[in-house]
Amino acid sequence: MTVTVGALARGGVSARRERAVGIFLLLLAAAVAFGFGLGTGAGLDSRFGLNPGGEVLFKVPDLVVPTRVTAYVLGGVLAFLAGVQLTRGFGRRTNVVLGVSVLLFILAFLTWAARGGGFNLLGMLQSTLRASVPITFGALSGVLCERAGVINIAIEGMLLSGAFMGALVGSVADNLWVGLLAGAMVGAVLGWMLGVLAIRYRVDQIIAGTVIYLLAIGMTSFLSARFLQRNQELNSPGRFQPIRVPFLSDVPVLGPVVFHQNVFVYLMLFLVLAIHVGLFYTRWGLRVRAVGEHPRAADTVGIRVLFTRYRNVVLGGIVAGIGGAYFTLGSVGRFDELMTGGRGFIGLAAMIFGRWNPIGAFGAALVFGFADSLQVRLSILQVPIPSEFLLMAPYLATILVVAGAVHRARPPAADGKPYVKE
Amino acid sequence: MPDREEVRLEGPAPPVAPPEEEGRAAGEEVAAAAERVTLAAAAVRGVGWQERFVVPVLAVVVALAVGALVIVFTSEEPLREWAGFFRDPLEALRASGRVVADAYLALFRGALGSANALSETLLVAIPLVYTGLSVAFGFRAGLFNIGAEGQLTAGAILASAAGFSLTGLPGPLVVGAVVLAGFVGGALWGAVPGLLKAKTGAHEVITTIMLNFVAGFLALYLLQTAFFRRPDRLDPISKPVLEAFPRVFGTGVRLHAGFLVALLVAALVAWVLNRTTVGFEFQAVGANPDAARAAGMSPTRTFVVVMALAGGIAGMGAANQLLGVTPSLTPGFSSGFGFDGIAIALLGRARPAGVVAAALLFGILRNGSRSLQAATQIPVDIVTVITALVILFVAAPSLVRAIFRLRRGAGRPAGLGVGWGP
Numbered sequence: 001m002t003v004t005v006g007a008l009a010r011g012g013v014s015a016r017r018e019r020a021v022g023i024f025l026l027l028l029a030a031a032v033a034f035g036f037g038l039g040t041g042a043g044l045d046s047r048f049g050l051n052p053g054g055e056v057l058f059k060v061p062d063l064v065v066p067t068r069v070t071a072y073v074l075g076g077v078l079a080f081l082a083g084v085q086l087t088r089g090f091g092r093r094t095n096v097v098l099g100v101s102v103l104l105f106i107l108a109f110l111t112w113a114a115r116g117g118g119f120n121l122l123g124m125l126q127s128t129l130r131a132s133v134p135i136t137f138g139a140l141s142g143v144l145c146e147r148a149g150v151i152n153i154a155i156e157g158m159l160l161s162g163a164f165m166g167a168l169v170g171s172v173a174d175n176l177w178v179g180l181l182a183g184a185m186v187g188a189v190l191g192w193m194l195g196v197l198a199i200r201y202r203v204d205q206i207i208a209g210t211v212i213y214l215l216a217i218g219m220t221s222f223l224s225a226r227f228l229q230r231n232q233e234l235n236s237p238g239r240f241q242p243i244r245v246p247f248l249s250d251v252p253v254l255g256p257v258v259f260h261q262n263v264f265v266y267l268m269l270f271l272v273l274a275i276h277v278g279l280f281y282t283r284w285g286l287r288v289r290a291v292g293e294h295p296r297a298a299d300t301v302g303i304r305v306l307f308t309r310y311r312n313v314v315l316g317g318i319v320a321g322i323g324g325a326y327f328t329l330g331s332v333g334r335f336d337e338l339m340t341g342g343r344g345f346i347g348l349a350a351m352i353f354g355r356w357n358p359i360g361a362f363g364a365a366l367v368f369g370f371a372d373s374l375q376v377r378l379s380i381l382q383v384p385i386p387s388e389f390l391l392m393a394p395y396l397a398t399i400l401v402v403a404g405a406v407h408r409a410r411p412p413a414a415d416g417k418p419y420v421k422e
Numbered sequence: 423m424p425d426r427e428e429v430r431l432e433g434p435a436p437p438v439a440p441p442e443e444e445g446r447a448a449g450e451e452v453a454a455a456a457e458r459v460t461l462a463a464a465a466v467r468g469v470g471w472q473e474r475f476v477v478p479v480l481a482v483v484v485a486l487a488v489g490a491l492v493i494v495f496t497s498e499e500p501l502r503e504w505a506g507f508f509r510d511p512l513e514a515l516r517a518s519g520r521v522v523a524d525a526y527l528a529l530f531r532g533a534l535g536s537a538n539a540l541s542e543t544l545l546v547a548i549p550l551v552y553t554g555l556s557v558a559f560g561f562r563a564g565l566f567n568i569g570a571e572g573q574l575t576a577g578a579i580l581a582s583a584a585g586f587s588l589t590g591l592p593g594p595l596v597v598g599a600v601v602l603a604g605f606v607g608g609a610l611w612g613a614v615p616g617l618l619k620a621k622t623g624a625h626e627v628i629t630t631i632m633l634n635f636v637a638g639f640l641a642l643y644l645l646q647t648a649f650f651r652r653p654d655r656l657d658p659i660s661k662p663v664l665e666a667f668p669r670v671f672g673t674g675v676r677l678h679a680g681f682l683v684a685l686l687v688a689a690l691v692a693w694v695l696n697r698t699t700v701g702f703e704f705q706a707v708g709a710n711p712d713a714a715r716a717a718g719m720s721p722t723r724t725f726v727v728v729m730a731l732a733g734g735i736a737g738m739g740a741a742n743q744l745l746g747v748t749p750s751l752t753p754g755f756s757s758g759f760g761f762d763g764i765a766i767a768l769l770g771r772a773r774p775a776g777v778v779a780a781a782l783l784f785g786i787l788r789n790g791s792r793s794l795q796a797a798t799q800i801p802v803d804i805v806t807v808i809t810a811l812v813i814l815f816v817a818a819p820s821l822v823r824a825i826f827r828l829r830r831g832a833g834r835p836a837g838l839g840v841g842w843g844p
Contacts, residue, residue, distance in 0.1 A: 203820075392636050
């Protein structure tokens with residue numbers, strides 16, 4: 001009885017949700033076709049720059065498209081996707097379709113914003129990839145922890161601490177790599193703390209994570225006010241410069257975007273692949289997932305559950321710490337209080353949207369990075385939207401994602417549940 | 423019986439388990455639910471005096487002790503002495519003791535040293551009573567409300583609008599309207615995460631934090647509109663609320679009748695939680711949503727109502743600030759009230775009386791920290807560190823017990839729902 005009612009409820013809810021997604025897509029299509037299409041005078045063109053500044057080997061002609069027609073085409077594609085979703089449904093691929101649709105919408109929006117003028121699309125893509133770095137590191141940290149069954153809400157705190165230690169130690173040692181290492185180490189320490197609280201003392205993991213988050217805010221703000229603000233030489237570590245990968249960086253469009261970035265971007269791409277392969281194609285990954293899905297069974301076959309969890313939480317801390325160091329060593333060049341601005345939580349949302357899968361999480365982080373870099377670019381274009389609303393965009397997107405994706409995505413079965421050996 | 427099915431259908435889908443595992447999963451769920459000793463359940467059953475008084479007090483003691491260590495190891499004089507520890511070991515200890523004693527003496531003297539200092543301390547404590555109650559209220563229903571910060575800001579937006587636009591009405595009426603507007607603003611902001619959790623299962627921790635950011639940007643935007651902005655100022659500051667709470671404690675001190683209102687609200691919350699049917703329903707849902715649902719209660723509705731009420735309480739804190747301390751809305755209106763609220767709710771064991779006591783303690787810390795900074799140059803952020811440490815030790819009573827070798831008390835303290843799902 002309960003079984004059938006439960007199954008029914010699940011079917012009903014999911015059908016309703018599929019329909020909601022379809023209607024959402026339909027609304028996007030309407031907004032694109034009517035808002036950006038009809039709302040533009042005929043005969044206007046949008047120009048997208050595809051070349052980086054400076055010398056390039058192959059110069060790509062700028063992409064010039066008629067604004068109105070492009071909006072109609074993109075609106076048509078969105079309407080088609082909505083139609084398929086409403087009639088057949090995309091099932092497991094709904095998240096991907098949703099992400100693609102949002103990207104199409106933003107593309108249409110950019111076309112509209114650049115009507116009658118130009119817009120450096122390449123710069124936008126570059127800043128998108130860069131903005132997605134801390135979000136991706138945060139999401140990967142979440143994947144590592146949660147695949148082993150420990151919820152890590154403290155990612156934001158780890159990012160912040162990594163940023164702080166990166167700046168401080170990097171400045172003192174006058175070496176960026178030492179700073180990076182220090183960021184990773186402080187992440188490891190916080191990860192270990194989370195492990196002690198969540199695994200050893202079995203504190204509610206949400207609370208344990210929040211505690212570490214608050215502790216990181218307190219410590220970094222205190223130490224920053226005590227030392228960094230008074231001695232600027234403690235807060236000037238410098239930045240990692242972009243590295244040009246020979247040959248690859250000359251590939252049109254893709255080259256400057258992907259292969260002319262600093263070490264954090266390459267590290268991120270490497271980690272996304274490494275963690276993906278590690279989780280799904282190695283014995284290590286199988287064990288981690290077993291611990292996250294069914295710790296009792298894992299224990300029965302001799303996998304050390306608590307050890308695996310500790311190890312993964314510390315690894316997750318290291319990854320988040322490196323991601324935090326990006327803020328100071330890879331982007332800004334100094335530490336500011338609360339400079340991470342919720343990227344850790346956005347990373348968590350990216351992890352959920354990416355279904356606890358490294359590559360999926362990276363894809364979601366790119367969408368968030370896009371939203372993040374959008375406001376900088378749009379303020380240049382003088383779009384008549386107040387900058388505050390553009391600043392809200394990543395946070396609102398996070399809420400939408402968490403609300404829209406959390407039920408479609410299934411967390412590891414033992415996520416958040418402490419394990420007690422019998 | 424049909425009723426129960428109805429509830430089941432409306433409720434969020436249970437964590438997805440493969441159908442063939444349904445029976446086992448259901449059994450495990452029941453076991454897990456039984457295991458889940460929540461704060462609310464512990465409160466309903468009445469935990470021992472140790473859990474209620476000894477652990478929080480010791481947590482504060484340990485936090486202050488660790489805070490002292492932080493002060494010692496970030497102050498120049500003791501650090502110098504420690505560097506030459508073997509030359510004069512006693513002097514190192516003496517220097518450390520001096521710094522710590524100076525710091526804490528300055529703190530407590532600044533907070534309690536005179537009638538005026540006491541008044542300021544109570545003044546600082548009032549908004550903390552509200553945010554603490556807000557978080558505690560959520561706790562009792564198993565919800566972790568990290569959004570008191572944003573709810574307070576949202577309340578401040580409506581309350582300040584009501585305050586400066588309702589001119590010409592009798593004073594007390596305006597005061598009442600401002601308080602009501604604050605409640606409504608906070609309640610609307612709080613209802614959103616409740617609704618999202620009820621309808622989609624989005625975890626309130628992420629949504630409330632994201633809404634904190636959104637509220638901040640919204641306030642920033644509104645402060646630039648002609649409706650809010652003070653015409654004679656260039657910086658973002660709203661028109662002032664001209665009415666204020668009467669100063670019933672004498673005109674020499676700034677403490678006002680709002681303090682009594684806050685105590686009244688605390689009493690009201692205690693009454694609702696402990697003496698009314700809805701209060702029982704909230705706590706039943708918090709203790710065990712599955713059992714509550716089986717008993718015919720609606721967890722989903724409870725999520726929305728509780729979050730709205732919690733937000734409303736936080737919003738009243740904003741009204742209090744507008745009517746008693748800062749008559750205008752500014753970008754930094756909520757200076758960490760929401761985060762302190764989390765610590766206060768945990769420290770006060772989610773009981774209104776405990777919350778009031780904890781808020782007074784935090785009022786002492788916050789108010790005293792200004793004298794601390796003035797006297798010793800130790801940044802006020804040390805209070806944030808101590809706050810986080812308090813949460814750490816309250817959330818992990820086993821840590822405190824281990825430190826003081828106390829006997830193990832009954833039940834786990836602050837256990838909320840486990841995992842991402844509802």
